[in-house]
Amino acid sequence: xxxxxxxxxxxxxxxxxxxxxxxxxxxxxxxxxxxxxxxxxxxxxxxxxxxxxxxxxxxxxxxxxxxxxxxxxxxxxxxxxxxxxxxxxxxxxxxxxxxxxxxxxxxxxxxxxxxxxxxxxxxxxxxxxxxxxxxxxxxxxxxxxxxxxxxxxxxxxxxxxxxxxxxxxxxxxxxxxxxxxxxxxxxxxxxxxxxxxxxxxxxxxxxxxxxxxxxxxxxxxxxxxxxxxxxxxx
Numbered sequence: 001x002x003x004x005x006x007x008x009x010x011x012x013x014x015x016x017x018x019x020x021x022x023x024x025x026x027x028x029x030x031x032x033x034x035x036x037x038x039x040x041x042x043x044x045x046x047x048x049x050x051x052x053x054x055x056x057x058x059x060x061x062x063x064x065x066x067x068x069x070x071x072x073x074x075x076x077x078x079x080x081x082x083x084x085x086x087x088x089x090x091x092x093x094x095x096x097x098x099x100x101x102x103x104x105x106x107x108x109x110x111x112x113x114x115x116x117x118x119x120x121x122x123x124x125x126x127x128x129x130x131x132x133x134x135x136x137x138x139x140x141x142x143x144x145x146x147x148x149x150x151x152x153x154x155x156x157x158x159x160x161x162x163x164x165x166x167x168x169x170x171x172x173x174x175x176x177x178x179x180x181x182x183x184x185x186x187x188x189x190x191x192x193x194x195x196x197x198x199x200x201x202x203x204x205x206x207x208x209x210x211x212x213x214x215x216x217x218x219x220x221x222x223x224x225x226x227x228x229x230x231x232x233x234x
Contacts, residue, residue, distance in 0.1 A: 035063035093160035104171035
């Protein structure tokens with residue numbers, strides 16, 4: 001119980017508001033800059049191969065969402081930036097599966113993933129009002145997405161995240177073991193902390209996209225500095 005109490009104090013809940021000082025607008029723009037530097041490093045260092053392009057694209061999409069969050073907190077244009085941010089993160093789980101397919105040499109679930117991804121992207125573009133009920137909480141972004149849309153989107157998102165993990169574990173081979181371990185570590189680096197926050201701090205549950213992408217800087221670092229080099233050392 002003492003451990004749980006310490007976690008709750010760290011999360012900062014005071015019955016009215018949770019304080020995640022690691023998700024302030026200043027941190028958002030700093031995260032954007034770091035992720036863009038990582039993406040450029042991968043592209044320059046690894047000569048624009050398929051794997052490096054996919055890895056860099058993942059990091060750029062994460063950076064794009066951080067930029068969208070920063071603009072939501074500092075700009076009055078609540079029409080463009082929420083849609084832009086959701087487009088960025090909608091691509092992430094399927095692009096992650098695509099990156100994994102380059103390691104496993106399989107394309108399981110990719111076609112249906114592309115279809116689901118494009119469907120959500122088109123929906124968000126044609127129905128921008130879906131994500132207009134958005135608020136900058138000072139420490140993270142709260143998205144008041146309509147309940148049924150939010151449920152379907154969560155199913156899509158977490159389904160393809162866990163399909164990616166499933167593919168990594170299922171196709172682990174001796175020659176790609178190090179790459180698989182690093183990709184798995186990258187996935188867990190943002191899924192596990194987000195899950196802890198979700199369970200421990202109910203007040204933040206509408207901010208899951210913001211919190212997950214905040215933690216995903218660890219994924220970006222692991223991908224750029226560990227997984228991509230391991231792929232080319234093979």
